[in-house]
Amino acid sequence: MNESLKAVVLAVGSEMLTPTRTDTNSLYITEVLNGLGIDLAYKAVVGDDRGEIGAAIAQALDRHRILILTGGLGPTDDDLTREVVAAHLQLPLDENSAIVEAIRARFAARGIAMPEVNRRQAMVPRGATVIENPRGSAPGLLIERDDRIVALLPGPPREMRPMMSGPIAERLARVAGGRRLLRRALRIAGRSESRVDEQVSAIYRPWQAAQPRIDTTILASPGFIELHLSAQVTDMVAGKDALDRAVAALERELGADVVNATGAPLEQTVGEMLRARRWRIALAESCTGGLATSRLTDIAGSSDYVERSWVVYSNEAKRDLLGVPDEMLTQHGAVSEPVARALAEGALTRSGADIAIGITGIAGPGGGSDQKPVGMVWIAVARREPRDTDATVCRFLGGREMVKTFAAVTAVDLVRRRLIGAPWDIDWIWRR
C-alpha cells in the first residue's frame, strides 16, 4: 500500500469564486476519501474558464494519482469540465446514445421535449465509465489513464453524493488497500460547545495516544453539538469494539443531553419515541412560523405522528384558532409564559394529539424591547395523560433565521426531555 496515496479535489464553477458562495462538496468527498484511508493533498476552486481548469487539472495529475472534480457538467456553454478533462487526457468525446435517451426520458416525464443543449451532457470521453444519475441529467464519469484515476461528478450535492459514496468509493477502495476509517457521531442538545468540551475533554484526550487511536472533533450547529469520533483501523472487530467503549463513556458522562449516538436528526429520534408510544403531536407556532412542524415533517413517515399544527402569527389567529383570551394577550403580551402555555394547551384540546408544543417569541430584527429583547422565546409543552404543562423561557442569540432555528430545535428537544423524564435545565435558558 502506497503510504503517500493522496487525492486532489477540484470544484468547478465561477459562482464559488464570489464573496458569498463556497464549495462544500469537498467536505463530503473528503469524508468518503478519509474513510478509505486516503488523505487530501490539496483542494481548489476554479471558475468556468478553460485555461484555469486546464492548468488546475495538469497541476493535480502531475503530482497525484487521484483527482475528483465536481461541477461544470451542466448543459450550457460555460460547463467545461468534460471537454477540458478529455483534452488534457487526449481522449476524444463521443455522444453516448443511452445517456441521450435517459435525459430525454427525464424531460418526457415532465411532459417536455429535451432541449438540444442537453446533448452536451451525453458526451463521454472515450473509455470512461458512465455513472448513472437518477437524480439529475448529468451522469458522472470515471476515467482511468495510466495509473491516474479521474472522477467527474455533478455539482448538486444530492446528485454527487451517491456517486461518490457508491461507484467512486468502490473503485478507490481497491487502490487504497485494506484500511478503513470508522466513525461515530453523538448528537448532543441543550449545551454550548465549550460546556460540552469542558465536560468530556478529560475523557477523550487519552484516546489520541491509545491503540487504535481515536480522534475526536466537536462541531457546533444551531441548537446542537456533534461529537465525531474516528479511528483508522485494519482490524475491524477491535476497531468497532474500541469505538463502542468510547461512545459508552461519553454517554455516561453527558446523560440526558445525548440525543442519540447515531448522528440521526433530533426530529427522527423524537419521531421514533412518539411512534413507539403511539403518540401524536400538535404544534402551535408563532415566531417559528411553521419551522418546527416543517422540521418534524422532514422525516419520512412523520405523518404517523404529526397530527396538525397552527401558525398563529397574528393575535387574532391566537385567539380565534387556539382560544388565547384577549385579556391575556393585553395583560401579558403575546410573548409571555401564559400565552405559551395557552398555545400548547389550546393545540392539545383542539386536536387528537397526546402532546403539544406552544412557541411564542421575538425573532427580530424588530419588535424587541429591554424587557423582551430579540431572541427571547417562550416554549411550552402540554401532555394529555397525565395532564400537565411545563413552560420555559430561552434567550437565543443571532439573526432572525438563527432564532427561528434555535427555537424550533429546542422545542422538539424539550418534547424529548419530557418523554424521557429528564430535567429542562438547558444551557440557553434564562433562569426565572
Place this chain on the structure above:
Amino acid sequence: MNESLKAVVLAVGSEMLTPTRTDTNSLYITEVLNGLGIDLAYKAVVGDDRGEIGAAIAQALDRHRILILTGGLGPTDDDLTREVVAAHLQLPLDENSAIVEAIRARFAARGIAMPEVNRRQAMVPRGATVIENPRGSAPGLLIERDDRIVALLPGPPREMRPMMSGPIAERLARVAGGRRLLRRALRIAGRSESRVDEQVSAIYRPWQAAQPRIDTTILASPGFIELHLSAQVTDMVAGKDALDRAVAALERELGADVVNATGAPLEQTVGEMLRARRWRIALAESCTGGLATSRLTDIAGSSDYVERSWVVYSNEAKRDLLGVPDEMLTQHGAVSEPVARALAEGALTRSGADIAIGITGIAGPGGGSDQKPVGMVWIAVARREPRDTDATVCRFLGGREMVKTFAAVTAVDLVRRRLIGAPWDIDWIWRR
C-alpha cells in the same frame, strides 16, 4: 492596464483539509478584491506540507500577478508559509528585532516570558513590508518581486481582516487602477436551467465581446434559476448603464418568469407585493408541513402580511380545521384538485386574509402509486376580491426535502403570478 489582472487566494493549514472544516477567509478576501475590480483566478487550500505549499505558490505566481496567502504564520514547526514563500522568491529571511520586541511585549503584558519558538514569527523575507498585527503575534507581510505582489496574512479572521481591508487593499488599489466590479442578479422561477439558457443565450453571448464586457453565469437551486451578470469597468456611469440595459433585455425576454432583478429571495418580493396592496395571506399546508409559511416568515417584517396557517397532515385535521368534506377525501383522495381548492378556500374563509394557498401532495418516499406518484403536488390559490380559485398540479423530482422545497417555492411563486396576472404555465407542471 492589464485586462487579465487576477488574484489567487491560498489558505494554508491541514485542518482545512478535513471533512468538517473549510476555509472561509477567502470569502472576505474575495469581497475586498472584487471591490477593487480584481477577480479571483482560483482559490485553493493546502495542508502544512512543504512540497504542496511550494507547488501551490509556483503554480499561482507562474500564471497570476497577485497571491494572497492566509495561515501558516504561527510559531510552530508546522507553520511553513514564511519559509516556503521566501525560498520560492529566493529571498533570505532576516530576524526583525522590532517584531521580536513587539512579541516579547505581548507576552510580558500577560506576565509571561516569550517562548523561544515565537522568534520564528519575527523572520522577514528581505525587502518585505511588515504589517503590524495589534490582535495577535504574527505580523502580516507584503512582498513585491518583479511585477508580482504576494501577501502573507495570519489565519485567524480577526487578525487577517484589518490587514486585508487596510494596507493590502491600499497597495492593490494602485495596481488595479480605477477598476470596479459591478454585479447584477436576476432571480427566475418556474423554468429549468436549460430552458432559461436556451431562451437567453443568444442575448447574453454577444456581451462577452462587448465593451464593457459582461460575463453571465447561470445558477440553479431548488425552484429557482439565478442569472448573474458582472462587468469590470473603469467608467462607472457607462458600466451601470450597460448592465441596466443588459438586465432590461433579459427581463423583456423572460417576462413574468423574472421574480426580481435584485437577487432578493422570492418570499421577500412576494411579501413586498402583498404589503403594497395591504393584503394578508393564509396557508393550508399538507405535504409541505409548514415549510411554505416558514419560508415566508424568514423575511423580517412578514408579520405584516402572514396572517395564519394550518398544517393539516391528517385527514381529520383537513376536515376539522378547514372544512374539507369527508366524502371529498374518500372520493378523490387527499392529494387531488378538489382537496387543494377546498384547502385554499377554507383558509380564506377561516381567516382575515385576502389570498390563500392550499397545498396537498406526496412528499415520499412512501405513499406513492402509479396514479399518484411521489412528487405529485396539487397547489391552489384562492383570492377574496374578486373571489376566485385556481389550481394546478406539479410533478417534482427528488427526495422528500426536495419535493417539500419545490412545492413551497412554487406555491409562493404562483401567488406572485396571480398578483401580476401572469399565466401559470410553469415548467414542472403536468399538462392536464
